[in-house]
Amino acid sequence: MKKILAVTACPTGIAHTYMAAEALEKAAKEKNVDFKVETRGAVGVENALSEEEIAQAHADMDVDEGRFAGKPVVKTAVGQAIKDAAKLIDEALQKKPSASGQDYVEQIAKAKTERSGKRTGPYKHLMTGVSYMLPLVVAGGLIIALSFVFGIEAFKEQGTLAAALMDIGGGTAFALMVPILAGFIAYSIAEKPGLAPGLVGGMLASKIGAGFLGGIIAGFIAGYVAKALKDNIKLSKNLSGLVPILIIPFISTLVVGLLMVYVVGTPMKGIMEGLTAWLTTLGTGNAVLLGLLLGAMMAFDMGGPVNKAAYTFAVGLLGSNVYGPMAAVMAAGMTPPLGMWLATLLAPKKYTVEEREAGKAAAVLGISFITEGVIPFAAADLFRVIPATMLGAGITGALSMMFGNTLRAPHGGIFVLPIPNAVGNLPMYAVAIVVGTVVTALTVNILKKNKE
Structure with a gap:
C-alpha cells in the first residue's frame, strides 16, 4: 500500500490548518490510503512526521520540500485541500519518485542535510537563530561597505547617499540582527509561541x-519559558484559542x-564590553594566536x-564593529576545499579519477566559502586530510589577523572581495588565502601515498 504524508499550514494557524488536515484524512480513509498529516498551527507543530515515515512515503504534500528529497511533492493552497481533498490524494498517488544518483555537489548537499538532521538540543536551536540572522548581517555589512565608497566619514553628513546607506545597513539591518537571532532561537525551541x-x-x-551574547541568552530563556507554558497550560476547547494568542505571549514576554x-x-x-575591548587592543602575537585557533576550528569538522x-563567534562580533575575526574565519573556511583542489592538480597519482574530478567541484565550493566541499575527501582519508586542512586553515587565519585584514560581510567568498571597502587590506588577504591553500595541498600530498 502506498503511503502519503501531508503538512498543512495557514497564516494564522487557527482554522484552515486543521480543516484542511481533517478533509485530507477523510479523503484518504475513503480511498483506503495509508496517510498521515502534520499540522503547523498557532501552537506549533503537531503530529510531526518522522524520518522513518518520510523514507517510507510514496508522495508528500508540503510547503517545505527540504525534508522530502527524492519524493514526489504536491503543493497547493489549504483552501484547495478543504474543497477537493480527494483530487489531491489522487494527484499524489499518480506522482512518480524522482530518479536517484548523486554527483559530487549532491554528496555535499546530502552531507549538510544529514548534519542538520542530527542537530539536537541547544546547538540546533542556536544554529536556527544564526541561519535566520545571517541574511541581515550579509545585507547590512555590504551596504555599510558601499557607504564607505564615498569616504570613511562621508556618512556623517546628513542627507547624503552615504548617510542613507549607513542608516539602511547599520541603523536598520544590523539593529535587527540580535532580535532576529533571539527570536528564532526561541522559535526553534517553542515554535510560534x-x-x-x-x-x-x-x-x-x-x-x-x-550584544549577541545577551541575545543568545534571551532567546533560550524565551524559548524554554514559552515551551513550558505551552506544555502546561490546558484550557477547555472554547478557551484554547486564547493560549497561543494572549496567555503565552503576555506571560513569556513579561x-x-x-x-x-x-x-x-x-x-x-559587561562581558561584551570586555570582549570588545580585548579584541580591539590585541597585540600582534595574541592576534596571530586567535587567528590560528579560529582557522583550525573552521577546518576541524x-x-x-x-x-x-x-x-558564530565572528559573525556576532560584527554588530560590535569588530571585523578582524570575521576575515580570518572566512579565509580559513575557503582554504580547505581550495587546498584539496590544488592537491589533486599537483599529485594526480595520489588520487583516483573520481577524486580528481571532485577536486574541480571542490575549487568552486572553496571560492564560494563552502568548507563542506572537503567532506568526501575527509570521509575517504580522515587522518591525512583533516590534519592537513587544519594546518593550512590555521596558517591562513593567523596571517589574516597578522595582516590586519577585516571583513564586513559574513559570507560570499571571493564574490564579496571586489566590493569597495568590504575587505580591509585586500592584497594581503589574498596572500593569506593562497598561502593556506598551498600549505594544505603540500601537506596532504606528503601524507598521502600513490593510488594503486
Missing part, C-alpha cells in the same frame, strides 16, 4: 548593550523582559559544531 518573547528579549539585549532588565542584561553588557562555533 516563542517568537514574541524571543524578539522582545533580543531587542532588550540590543538596547542594554548586551518574564523574559524582566529577567533581561534586572538579571541578565547588565552582566552580559567541516561545518560541524566546532566550525559553527568559530563562525
Whole structure:
C-alpha cells in the first residue's frame, strides 16, 4: 500500500490548518490510503512526521520540500485541500519518485542535510537563530561597505547617499540582527509561541548593550519559558484559542523582559564590553594566536559544531564593529576545499579519477566559502586530510589577523572581495588565502601515498 504524508499550514494557524488536515484524512480513509498529516498551527507543530515515515512515503504534500528529497511533492493552497481533498490524494498517488544518483555537489548537499538532521538540543536551536540572522548581517555589512565608497566619514553628513546607506545597513539591518537571532532561537525551541518573547528579549539585549551574547541568552530563556507554558497550560476547547494568542505571549514576554532588565542584561553588557575591548587592543602575537585557533576550528569538522562555533563567534562580533575575526574565519573556511583542489592538480597519482574530478567541484565550493566541499575527501582519508586542512586553515587565519585584514560581510567568498571597502587590506588577504591553500595541498600530498 502506498503511503502519503501531508503538512498543512495557514497564516494564522487557527482554522484552515486543521480543516484542511481533517478533509485530507477523510479523503484518504475513503480511498483506503495509508496517510498521515502534520499540522503547523498557532501552537506549533503537531503530529510531526518522522524520518522513518518520510523514507517510507510514496508522495508528500508540503510547503517545505527540504525534508522530502527524492519524493514526489504536491503543493497547493489549504483552501484547495478543504474543497477537493480527494483530487489531491489522487494527484499524489499518480506522482512518480524522482530518479536517484548523486554527483559530487549532491554528496555535499546530502552531507549538510544529514548534519542538520542530527542537530539536537541547544546547538540546533542556536544554529536556527544564526541561519535566520545571517541574511541581515550579509545585507547590512555590504551596504555599510558601499557607504564607505564615498569616504570613511562621508556618512556623517546628513542627507547624503552615504548617510542613507549607513542608516539602511547599520541603523536598520544590523539593529535587527540580535532580535532576529533571539527570536528564532526561541522559535526553534517553542515554535510560534516563542517568537514574541524571543524578539522582545533580543531587542532588550540590543538596547542594554548586551550584544549577541545577551541575545543568545534571551532567546533560550524565551524559548524554554514559552515551551513550558505551552506544555502546561490546558484550557477547555472554547478557551484554547486564547493560549497561543494572549496567555503565552503576555506571560513569556513579561518574564523574559524582566529577567533581561534586572538579571541578565547588565552582566552580559559587561562581558561584551570586555570582549570588545580585548579584541580591539590585541597585540600582534595574541592576534596571530586567535587567528590560528579560529582557522583550525573552521577546518576541524567541516561545518560541524566546532566550525559553527568559530563562525558564530565572528559573525556576532560584527554588530560590535569588530571585523578582524570575521576575515580570518572566512579565509580559513575557503582554504580547505581550495587546498584539496590544488592537491589533486599537483599529485594526480595520489588520487583516483573520481577524486580528481571532485577536486574541480571542490575549487568552486572553496571560492564560494563552502568548507563542506572537503567532506568526501575527509570521509575517504580522515587522518591525512583533516590534519592537513587544519594546518593550512590555521596558517591562513593567523596571517589574516597578522595582516590586519577585516571583513564586513559574513559570507560570499571571493564574490564579496571586489566590493569597495568590504575587505580591509585586500592584497594581503589574498596572500593569506593562497598561502593556506598551498600549505594544505603540500601537506596532504606528503601524507598521502600513490593510488594503486
